[in-house]
Amino acid sequence: QITVLGTPAEEQGGGKIDLINAGAFDGLDVVFMAHPSQENAPYLPDVAEHDVTVKYYGKASHAAAYPWEGVNALDAAVLAYNNLSVLRQQMKPTWRVHGVIKNGGVKPNIIPSYTELEFYLRAPSMKDLSLLTEKVENCFKSAALATGCKVEIKGGANDYYNVLPNKSLQKVYKENGKKLGIEFISEDSILNGLSGSTDFGNVTFIVPGLHAYFYIGSDALNHTEQYTEAAGSQNAQFYALRTAKALAMTALDVIFKPDLLEAVREDFRQVKLKEEGQINPV
Template structure:
């Protein structure tokens, strides 16, 4: 993957950015009004998804609920063009756009909606809320663009992508490979958390399954005839424990023994382990992976077992920050009364969000393909303010750090004295950030940065992360 070619926008595509400040604020107000207007519909959508949790790639009811929502004639304004089962059985795409002058490519803005759940505990990760927030932000941006005067046209395509299989399997990576993100310029998504932040320094992740094959034998009568696959599994686990002394503080290795044998009096002929490896960058992750695989191979050599090491089909990249979008996002959030955790707390790992948020999320990989902000937002505060208190109903399903599995938690924490206000602010932040996202000279800046980037002959010898980092740094500095 590499940064996309700069879009050919032109005057029409930049017209919204050329609006006077007062007119731009009116657009933001129109977007916020749209959230209020559609609040009941959005809450019902979230509750519908929450009440019927479905696992990765099996989100058929959630898919149908989302496509019905965007196909509904009750939504204000022009209709959305909806594509059910878009490239995956439970993905969808909904689009609306303003007319672009002939020969000009419109700006393509996308909002992502997740809706898969966790085994046994349902929507404890709040993906029903991600779906609701993404849908709301898209409706708000559409309403704002529809209210533009004819003297200030804007060529913009608004896309909503339903991205299944976040918790397992990597649905977003499937969609990247299928070309779903090829024509997009910028993608927005927000995840519920215990804190508000415009950037989550999330890590690269690789999962691996290890299988040891030995030889069964009676453990009491003829133990010397056996080759103990459980010994290999235990030794591999202990090898990793020894490796931890030489691991960087930012590396993580954790796993389980999934199959340890059949009966105590039979020397196990087969064992299986599953591990997740995480590191701050793709480069670090490759180093960690090699060390871990050597631990697995050493265990096989020591016990005489055969070993099979299989990496997961989808690797997750680390997040590439986008300072411009992060700053605009925070500016709009503060205007709506949102308090953000400090950058130092996020980067130094002092936040609950970072400690609990080393996510296996395909959203991280998208940022290597399309410009994105990685935003997280609080829905339920451990220390609620005096006004209203923390009355997120049920106190269970959808906030990180809340108790899991409560049956009475409704699908939307966006209702209620605190939940409703925070949820509406979250949606408005995404909309108003889009309206502020493009400075007047953005096309020129990106084009200039791209030309400078190509002049650096050294980029041919760089890894993906270094080359992408160089390009984005040039964009910020110009």
């Protein structure tokens, strides 16, 4: 049996996580998907991700007449941002922290009583993400302490897990793709590269998964106007259909080759153990 699932809100909110909680993946042996990119790869190390919204509450006052009566929430936001900039020296090369100040005050002559920041934290594993989150939250808390503001730190509804690789699925998909003329990037490029984050990572923690990437005929970068235009072109349809065929061929291999399915399940079991720290990586 083959099930086709559409995913709402992959970029914001984690639609696949809602599908997991609703039981949509229960009873499935493997799950496949493909994501457009600038290259063809059976896997890229998509990392774990945590959203955080930070709100500082101070006290408004006239900035010229009696500023000493105020408690400056913008100062707290700026200190928090600078604290994170200082933290970067002690961050691992694979960690990422990026964010914006969404609300910085109302008018220059009013001490801001409220500011809001939004940040994304990323790391290669959930374990690393937990360590990074603690360090970042300390940066937010110390800014509140220094300025006398109150701080509210709220995580997103769902964390995105890192995508777990499955070497057996990747090998078969790559073999099928080559039969269709797909040229894949090297293993070194895969291992040394970094990608974004996806709620498909959460899926790979409950069922063996394949998250491939495919070239669409353009060197434009994802999440740009140029890439949006390229993705809608007739040229991109050829590459998307070719990738779909490679996925379908891989699905047939899993269905009709019991030994392959057993290998896929064993890969899944081993990589889960590594992720949970129960065995040492080879």
